[in-house]
Structures are given as C-alpha cells and as structure tokens.
Amino acid sequence: MKIIFAGTPEFAATALAALLKTSHEIIAVYTQPDRKAGRGQKLTPSPVKQLALEHNIPVYQPLHFKASTEEGLAAQQELAALGADVMVVAAYGLILPQAVLDTPKYGCLNIHGSLLPRWRGAAPIQRAIATGDDETGITIMQMAAGLDTGDMMYKTYCPIASEDTSATLHDKLAAQGATAICAVLESEETLQKYLAEREVQDESLTVYAHKLVKSEARIDWSMNAVQVDRNIRAFNPWPVAFIQLDENNALRVWNSIISSQSKVNAQAG
Structure with missing residues (x-):
C-alpha cells in the first residue's frame, strides 16, 4: 500500500523505521517545521525528518492545514494529490481537519501511547506514571475530528514497572507502537479486517492527559x-x-x- 507518514519525535521515528522494513511504499513524510535547539539555537530537523531524508522520502512541513487560509488549503490539496491508501499519524503535533482525515482511501490511523479512552491527550505516558497506573499500552485508532476520539482497532498492553520513568516507558511503548502498526498494516486485507472490527470508545471511561507544565x-x-x-x-x-x-x-x-x-x-x- 501507499502510505503517508506524519510524525515528529523519536516515538514516531521508531514506527517509521519499522514501516520502512515492510513492503509498503512510504510515499511522503509530514513533520513539524525545523526548530531551534541546543546552546547555539541552530535550526534542527525532527527525528522523523532526519530518518525520511536518509531514505530519500519526500518531506512536507506545512504550518497547518486550515482551509480558511490559502496556505492551509494548498497543504490539503498537496496531500490529496499524493493519492495515499492510508495515512499513519504518530505524535505529529498538528491538528488534522476532517477534510484531511477523509483524504486517504482508508483514512488516517493514529498510534496513541495509552489504552484509550484512558489518557486521551498530549501526555499519556507521564500521566499514567504520575497517577500510579499499573498498566498502559498502545491503541491504534482510526482518527476522528475530536481529540483522540476515534474508533479503536488494535491494542497492546505494557506493565508499568515501579522503577519506570517516562523515558524508559516511552521507549517500551514506542517499540510496541511500531509492532502494532505493522500488524494492522500487514496487508490490505488485514487492514480491512481491523477497520471492520473497530470499537467505539466508551466516553464514560474517558480520562484526559493534559499537557505538562x-x-x-x-x-x-x-x-x-x-x-x-x-x-x-x-x-x-x-x-x-x-x-x-x-x-x-x-x-x-x-x-x-x-x-x-x-x-x-x-x-x-
């Protein structure tokens, strides 16, 4: 299948690296604009961009996809012209409007670092540890317009050890996320199966992982x-x-x- 990958940090780069080892064609990578980093405040590409460039994959870095602006509408049209079968999103950091979510043949799949609907939002790993959860995991969902509200397709489970930090748990979940998305995308038939069996989230169980300050x-x-x-x-x-x-x-x-x-x-x- 033809896949667009959208992500920014190491968590996402781990999944992209796994997908690059499959028979799928990664036709484009979307990532956030380069940011200043380090003591010299030098513009630095994201881990996902660095990996994409190493594999000669076209990289797109729009500021947003808002159709109300000429720039955002152009970004939407550019993405649509790629003709992707599916778009994989992992810690991208930009809001995707419904028009973008509906563009690929099979929509957009998100790799989320919690067992949804628990810990929707920006900091699921940190909130799980701070709250004392015994277990977390990965949820692959078909994206919807709301914040992590999409139907769930696949889950993996990960115990939280008493010595786990957000750094160590991040690495465990990044590896699980990479394995999970490859399982869902094993073949077009496999993807169709998981889409057909997707589960609606129980809103009564929702807990939000608010951004850290x-x-x-x-x-x-x-x-x-x-x-x-x-x-x-x-x-x-x-x-x-x-x-x-x-x-x-x-x-x-x-x-x-x-x-x-x-x-x-x-x-x-």
Missing part, C-alpha cells in the same frame, strides 16, 4: 513518599522534578528510592 515538577513535600516518587519518575526526562532551594536556585531530581523503613511520619528535609 514546568510548575508541576516542583516537589510538594506535603505529598506522601509514594506520590513524590511517582512525580519524579513521571517528570523524567522533562520537565524534571526540582526542589526550590531559594528564589534563584533549584535542585533537579532525576530519580528516587522509597525508604523501606517503617517510619513514615518524619518531616521532609
């Missing part, structure tokens, strides 16, 4: 040790938990161990 990472010593530990692991590698020492100085905390001592009433510090 740096202020959340400040350690609140009124919390118990278990919650502090969860937050430290959830905010690794970003925004990184910290202790505010004074107005101008903070100590970053990358990991923690809960004491096995029975005394739990000791004051922080």
Whole structure:
C-alpha cells in the first residue's frame, strides 16, 4: 500500500523505521517545521525528518492545514494529490481537519501511547506514571475530528514497572507502537479486517492527559513518599522534578528510592 507518514519525535521515528522494513511504499513524510535547539539555537530537523531524508522520502512541513487560509488549503490539496491508501499519524503535533482525515482511501490511523479512552491527550505516558497506573499500552485508532476520539482497532498492553520513568516507558511503548502498526498494516486485507472490527470508545471511561507544565515538577513535600516518587519518575526526562532551594536556585531530581523503613511520619528535609 501507499502510505503517508506524519510524525515528529523519536516515538514516531521508531514506527517509521519499522514501516520502512515492510513492503509498503512510504510515499511522503509530514513533520513539524525545523526548530531551534541546543546552546547555539541552530535550526534542527525532527527525528522523523532526519530518518525520511536518509531514505530519500519526500518531506512536507506545512504550518497547518486550515482551509480558511490559502496556505492551509494548498497543504490539503498537496496531500490529496499524493493519492495515499492510508495515512499513519504518530505524535505529529498538528491538528488534522476532517477534510484531511477523509483524504486517504482508508483514512488516517493514529498510534496513541495509552489504552484509550484512558489518557486521551498530549501526555499519556507521564500521566499514567504520575497517577500510579499499573498498566498502559498502545491503541491504534482510526482518527476522528475530536481529540483522540476515534474508533479503536488494535491494542497492546505494557506493565508499568515501579522503577519506570517516562523515558524508559516511552521507549517500551514506542517499540510496541511500531509492532502494532505493522500488524494492522500487514496487508490490505488485514487492514480491512481491523477497520471492520473497530470499537467505539466508551466516553464514560474517558480520562484526559493534559499537557505538562514546568510548575508541576516542583516537589510538594506535603505529598506522601509514594506520590513524590511517582512525580519524579513521571517528570523524567522533562520537565524534571526540582526542589526550590531559594528564589534563584533549584535542585533537579532525576530519580528516587522509597525508604523501606517503617517510619513514615518524619518531616521532609
């Protein structure tokens, strides 16, 4: 099949790398515009763009797909002209209007890092750890206009270890996501099967994984040790938990161990 791939960070690049090993034709890659990064603030391509260029795949980097603007309408028309059978989306970072979702023959499939409808939104990995979930996973869904509201086609499951950080869990789920999308796209017949058997999400079970903000990472010593530990692991590698020492100085905390001592009433510090 002819596939358009849309994604930006390493999570998405892992899936693209897996698809490149299949017999499918990746006819185009969509990714966010290059961003300034590092001390030199040099414009840097996304991991997905770097991988696409290594394989001589055409790369498109529109700012948006809003049909209300000449630029957005042109981006929609450009995508439609590619004639894709399906579009795979993983942590792309741009909103896709219904016109784009309807363009490929089989629509757009999303690789989401949670067991939907739990943890819809931008930070499913971090929220799962911070909340103390025992398990998470990957959901492949057919995209709809709402935020992660599409019908579910395929799930994989991943236990969350007591020592998992967002970094380690990210890597586990990225690998699972790559395997999952390849399973769904094993053949056109396989894709048709999963589309026919897709499941509507139960709205009553919806939980949102709101975007992280740096202020959340400040350690609140009124919390118990278990919650502090969860937050430290959830905010690794970003925004990184910290202790505010004074107005101008903070100590970053990358990991923690809960004491096995029975005394739990000791004051922080």
